[in-house]
Amino acid sequence: MDLSSPVLPATLLEQTALRLGCSPTDRKLAVQLDEEDELKHLRECFCIPKVKDLPPTDLSLVNGEESCVYFAGNSLGLQPRKVKTYLDEELDKWARTGVHGHFNGRRPWALADECIVDLMAQLVGAQRQEVALMNGLTVNLHLQMYAVESQLRLHGLDVEKSMLMLQPRQGEETLRTEDILAVIEKEGDSIAVILFSGVQYYTGQLFDIPRITKAGHKKGCLVGFDLAHAVGNVELHLHDWGVDFACWCSYKVFSQTTMKALRRKSILLTGYLEYLIRHYYSEDKTNPEKPFVKIITPSQIEERGCQLTLSFSLPIKSVFKELEKRGVACDMREPNALRVAPVPLYNSFHDVHRFIEILGSAIASSKQTANNTALSGSY
């Protein structure tokens, strides 16, 4: 199975199912895809929580001994097994040498950033001297925003009025690249700094970083990106693209493989999730009773990372709660988004298949509750 080919995930899934003589929805397909997954060994490098250990689990509904379906890796990833070893090494150094740890040992604390700056530079496609590791992302984002706002004020401008915020078109959920480029073309001469996210945290949309950067530069703007959800998720070439500045979360990163290989698996894994959701939960106008799921994230592979953002025809809080009771870790965002992120480092095709099964009973249970509420409301 050659994933570097431009074959679409749906086509690949159907071809493989055909080869196996089963439906693309069959568990067999998941098993086969896992077997052929060249990154499957990486799962062993992480601590996968058990269903019974997740606080919201309802043990009357599921087997607590199973591994959970962990689709929250876009928020906080699972713990690499080596973390404890590394931390113990540093604690031991502190215990045995105190302040000398700053400049001694395998990872001198005062130079701690230098130990991973090469890895980091490679991950974002930058040169070593272009990358600085410092602070938490929240701090860096605020520093960035503060700099923008204080520049506006310095020039006597009103912050509210002078910050141009883009919105999707009426009735749409994500931004069109053509609209972004049109605004830059039209307003660029009066814009100093363009600040965009790489992967939008709510919708999962991946923006066209090189085109936005190029368009901004043509107008003499500085162009920067908040890459919180993009780093370690999609391939980046910040240097070649000429991006002026960017910040992201260092703790979402892991070595052991290449971004190219991760992205290849990621495209198929998320494609598989999309395929099954569409198969079971597309809207059916002829059957308005049937619950459906809408995928807010763009369907084009180039416009997304690993995350799919879902909205439901049923109350989202209920669906989320039912999923959590059954050992799924994912992430709900107001007003109406469920973020599910199968990550290629440790999530399997089997995880996706199990998620879809569990989603079935979560939706059934939510529908039941909704019906009961409607019924009791009519008394």
Add this chain to the structure above:
Amino acid sequence: MDLSSPVLPATLLEQTALRLGCSPTDRKLAVQLDEEDELKHLRECFCIPKVKDLPPTDLSLVNGEESCVYFAGNSLGLQPRKVKTYLDEELDKWARTGVHGHFNGRRPWALADECIVDLMAQLVGAQRQEVALMNGLTVNLHLQMYAVESQLRLHGLDVEKSMLMLQPRQGEETLRTEDILAVIEKEGDSIAVILFSGVQYYTGQLFDIPRITKAGHKKGCLVGFDLAHAVGNVELHLHDWGVDFACWCSYKVFSQTTMKALRRKSILLTGYLEYLIRHYYSEDKTNPEKPFVKIITPSQIEERGCQLTLSFSLPIKSVFKELEKRGVACDMREPNALRVAPVPLYNSFHDVHRFIEILGSAIASSKQTANNTALSGSY
């Protein structure tokens, strides 16, 4: 031995020695002071490095199995034994529940600051709602400085010219409170913000925070402090003193006792160190050959914390190196300061006595080297 009395450390030391029938320089005094130390049990709560584990140690000069003399607690304190237990608990939570750790367990990460905000507020004498725990100190200091500088620029002022920096008088090492107050009185009407350190990192001088704050307020200034070296070192009452803002290092802090008790021991411990240094290394104008040690830190108890800053009649790098070879951890600062900080949490009077003994051989060895160099220079 009542340390809350206004008796000076020197008097107390001499009285105790008299009672023991020994000289104040006798090791017996150190032993007795440790015995009477009501905080001596706290030493057991920390990992005390062994001499052989400190990288600069020269095992031909000292017994590697002994505990080191750790006088660098003003920089990085020793590891509390409980740290490993606490970290293991959080690592375990992450391994077993992933992202659920944000809002579950004994210390939910998303609310982690709230677990110690009361302790912290108490330590600095502030009210709970006046304290926010965030970032590293370096970040907070830079945010503070950036705010000051951008305010100056906003008002069209030159940063270099508009920031008034105080300097000690010619020939003096520390600032006089009268001089600080005089500048505020004279220039206050054109000052917006007064920013001071609590304990100055180089000289160890403790400033009169309440008086400086009051003087600033009288002139309508905001008054803030960098308390990096003051918190956990001296008693603070930020709320009662009306200090407008302050920042410090959270990791220098430990509970288990009160700041009052710590300070009481600290005064005697540092007083003992000062007493012995003066006894052995005061300048003797009649004997210019004799090496001497100058204490830069003010001798008044109210004007210092635990740290003494020393300068030497011999090359400081050499003295520092010889101390380090012999299992002392302390801290050298350019151009000419050795910072030694016996901290009351885990340092003993015996540590001070051993330091003085080791200082003797470090000075002798440095003098020898200096003489040899001078000699070889004259060939």
